[in-house]
Amino acid sequence: MHILGYSKIYRENEMIYAYSYIILSIIQKMPEDSVFCRLLERRLPVSGLERGQACHPERSEGSRSTDGEILRCAQDDRPSKCLRFLNVPFEQDFKKGETMDSYTTTQPVRTNGAVARSPYHLTEEQIRFFDENGYLVLRNWIPQDLLKRLQEAAEDWIETGLHVSEDDPDFEDYRFAQRPSGRVMFRVNYVHNKGQSASLELLGSPQVLAVAESLCGPNFVPTYESMVFKQEGDGAAIQWHQDAVHPRQYRIFNYDLYLDPSRADGGALHVIPKTQLQRQDICALTERWGWNPPGVITVEMEPGDVLLHDVMVVHGSEEVEGKALRRTIYYEFRAAEEILTDGPWDREWIDRRLRLVPLALRRYEQVYPDSEQFAWGISSEFRPQVSSDEQYELKVAHGVHSGGSFCSAGDRERR
């Protein structure tokens, strides 16, 4: 009885597999322009705050770029991949903000029995989320006293930039753009040598360095430091782009600290999760979707919130009218091993950049002696010797940059 029952179920299952196999084979052989495929291909509506499943980068079919890759989104996957509907989770809605908030924490979290090394290190779950989606939000990450010092420093940087003379050696670090309304400043590069130590305190804080160590390992290198801002009333867009494109053997990320609120109706940053896996054809993406690609999220932030973004995740911000001041400090980090493997800088440059870390640690300890300090675990082969000329050490220029992906050279300059 038992054996008979079993073999009956077995036979039934076999029948189901056989039927499924036949149906799959038939679908597989169907031409992509068949009625059945076209029925499957019908785009689902993308509206309001809801977006479809995030995008999958694929080789371009209609791209103007010959060797380029194009963003294929789940909704868009269906036309060219008739069969994909069988295994692509389709139209898995999430609302703007939802994904971000569910991965927001200021608490140390236990994962797989392991405790994050400090409350400021990322947990395994957070790292996994970052790797899958290309971004992670850390809410309320920077303490109020440090935040206030940074806000004051930012005011000073902007004020200095507005009056800097052309013969100042740092003149080029204050970046301006020509808008219809006139010339506006939008960026300050190399913030550490701009007369305010708050940027160095931030760099030396465990809130920054533990995150850098979590994503880049002990030999993390602070590779860029700038402030990007939109002056009050300057609502110019920052077009979709990837900051830098690299072979992805290591993580490279930007640490974006918000000094002001950034809201959806005020030109907040848009991110297209999962686009970080390869170079994207930004022109094709922009042409096809404008600011509404499926899966896009809008990253609403409060002062003290931090967005970590993979330098290859596509991001940008829309033009808005009557926008409030919105300042973001961007620190980029790469592993020393990554730079040695992929360039574009050499070992001496890495050493100069690494010398910023002990300066920053010392400054942080001077200003916040009672706070938890970051224990720097850099390997001995990379540990730098700090010189006594602090002002000289504070600006380590690049000379050359890793190429990103933009739709036009103008966008590269504006970012």
Ligand SMILES: O=C(O)CCC(=O)C(=O)O
């Ligand atoms: O702050 C923004 O709106 C975007 C800035 C940006 O993406 C960049 O400078 O690379």
